[in-house]
Amino acid sequence: MIERLEFILALARERHFGRAAQFCNVSQQTLSAGVKQLEERLGVMLVQRGSRFQGFTPEGERVLEWARRIVGDTRAMRQEVASLRRGLSGMLRLAAIPTATPIVAALTTPFRAHHPEVRFSVQSKTSGEIGRLLADLEIDAGITYLENEPLGRVTAVPLYRERYRLLTAVDGIFGTRDTVTWEEVGRVPLCLLTPDMQNRRIIDRHLTNVGRASEPLLESNSMIVLLTHVRTAKWASVMPAVLADSFRLSERVRSVPIVEPDVSHVIGLVVPEREPMTPLCASLIVEARAAAPTIADDIASL
Structure with missing residues (x-):
């Protein structure tokens, strides 16, 4: 079941059967069959089919929301079990708006000092892309604006005010x-x-x-x-x-x-709102809260 839900997430991400199959490292036939089996099990059509991918049915959109939740919780469970056995490790995937990229090292450097087995992937993305990537489980956390546009269901830690x-x-x-x-x-x-x-x-x-x-x-x-x-x-x-x-x-x-006027906007760390939170995200939240006062003071002095 989890593998088939992963197929649905990949299809939502790629909007194309062939690219989704490639992303999942399976053949297109295997992915299509997996989606079909999920439809048969649930008793509803999930995908609007034609000569190419045309989107999800209303039922498919709801299943997609559940897939994000279930797959996210499954990954969190696996990560927590692994961390109990050998400590925190793996890849922490971050995305930051371009204007906030200078402060990423203020989070990753102390994080690595406390968890040397963790590796990092950092991308520069727009705020809209960060929201989508978080929802689709393609990144673990983002650094973005907190006040101006909808963020979705996230846990946020303010870091500094952008002037x-x-x-x-x-x-x-x-x-x-x-x-x-x-x-x-x-x-x-x-x-x-x-x-x-x-x-x-x-x-x-x-x-x-x-x-x-x-x-x-x-x-x-x-x-x-x-x-x-x-x-x-x-x-x-x-x-x-x-x-x-x-x-x-x-x-x-x-x-x-x-x-005239002197304006500012809050930049912060966001992670998906999930309980329990993945060990990587929980540890990143701890580092962000510890680093935030120093980051804010350094930037306020510019």
Whole structure:
């Protein structure tokens, strides 16, 4: 039964029978047969079939929710039993929004010191992707915004407040200023992250609140692309203070605090809401709560 539920999760992830089979390391025939057997056992159609995967039936959507819960609990049970026998080990899968990647080491480094047999996988993902990956059991935890958009059923640990800086060349617009206002930022030729990033949506909202439309001349999902444009002194950008500091800006680029209004948003660790929690997630929560005051103080001092 668990294997067949895993097939359903893979199908939801890949939206394609062949790729789902590959993800599960089985043949497409084996996966299709497993889904069919699950349908026969439950007495309902789960998948809308055609020449290709067309989605789940309403009953299939409900089974998918149960599959996530059952498979998640099964993995948690196996992980806990293994940890009782040989201590905490295995792969801890993390995803962080791009603007929070500089603080990941503040969690993984002390975690590894306490649990040296654990390995890490860290991905940079949008907040929306993190929510989906958590729901589909593809990651164990995420680092994302806690306040602005729905998170689903998660346990959250606040880590720090994200504040914003105008990145501009020393000889560029506002390059000699100690602070700038959001209204002034709206008058600058900007290069910003793409709209699929929650950070961009936050910036858009703050510019709109001061009567300025967010109309960047360049959009990119790469921080490096944005920074190289800023260095030309023809563009400016808006980035969180922690990210601006992590670039170790050269003498050619300045990070200018944005005020009036002075806004901030909470970034935190999220793990699926489950009882009992997996040993890896439970230990990560402990590390996050211990590290949060130091992380918050370090970032507040930027």
